[in-house]
Amino acid sequence: MSTFERYLTLWVALCIVVGIALGHFFPSVFVAIGALEIARVNLPVAVLIWLMIIPMLLKIDFSALAEVGRHWRGISVTLFVNWAVKPFSMALLGWLFIGWLFRPLLPADQIDSYIAGLIILAAAPCTAMVFVWSNLTKGEPHFTLSQVALNDAIMIVAFAPIVALLLGLSAITVPWSTLVLSVALYIVIPVIISQIIRKNLIRNGSTARLDTLLTKIQPASLAALLATLVLLFSFQGEQILAQPMIIALLAVPILIQVYFNSGLAYLLNRASGEEHCVAGPSALIGASNFFELAVAAAISLFGFNSGAALATVVGVLIEVPVMLSVVAIVNRTKSWYEAGPAVSRNAAQRPRSESSAS
DSSP states (O other): OOHHHHTHHHHHHHHHHHHHHHHHHOHHHHHHHHTOEETTEEHHHHHHHHHHHHHHHTTOOGGGGGGGGGGHHHHHHHHIIIIIIHHHHHHHHIIIIIIIITGGGSOGGGHHHHHHHHHHHHTSBOOSHHHHHHHHTTOOHHHHHHHHHHHHHHHHHHHHHHHHHHHTOSOOOOOHHHHHHHHIIIIIHHHHHHHHHHHHHOBTTBOHHHHHHHHHHHHHHHHHHHHHHHHHHHHTHHHHHHOHHHHHHHHHHHHHHHHHHHHHHHHHHHHHTOOHHHHHHHHHHHHOBOHHHHHHHHHHHHOTTSHHHHHHHHHHHHHHHHHHHHHHHHHHTHHHHHTSHHHHHHHHHHHHHHHHHO
């Protein structure tokens, strides 16, 4: 790990402060940047996400994707947490904290809207950013790509019914243009670009040129992560300074949700005997949110100035720093994880099963 990566938490904190300050002192500049969007997908942020995830996608050999089935435990755990636990646990946390404990401290006419925003935020698993989190935990890239693709497919049919069920609506307005464009921008196009580059760099089975490129562009990937953080906080700098108490209160159930779901996925993977390189991204995918879709859906349903929109924006603001803390936990507990009985047993059996399969 480089010195820069070792102090990543410090750089994140500085970027948050810088972003809020820039948004406060130069609001018109960042309003203009924030307006550069199509179907509520911000194009500058999309470009930065490309810079973040393409280096990770370059590592993926599509011919090896067929082997991802051996990680069925991790896939099962992630799907269970994403679709059977996460939206419902957020609904419970929203009703507990926003609807009850914090009710006297919040605008009475926005209580239901805040809860709705939290539910919308939790109902869609993250797409692009999980490649960054997976890379930081040395996660298995083929598992990460296949899991993201599977979640995207499920999201198309499950997002609307789950949100409608939990919000008590007969029907919801799904911003399909945002969903389709986000998947295309953050998954399809970067995958195509990365595979074209990978194919051109690998000659006669040698990966030397690819390895050299990856070494050179890795710092650019982390720099793009920090620049994204500056942009996200600068977009909302005025809101943060204008209503810090509301944002802090909304952050409480989101924080609990992230740590609960990531911890649940991590522990279930350990109990099932899954490898650590799969458990890490599984925990991170299980906890992160597709904030572009969440913000767009909240605005479509409740309006730009609604409590629901603000709640989803709070999810955007804390996504990067909180997920980095989960990354740190996953990395620091690797020895404990691999000492688990099921993990140790499967690790001892794996060489024999793999050799017999070959």
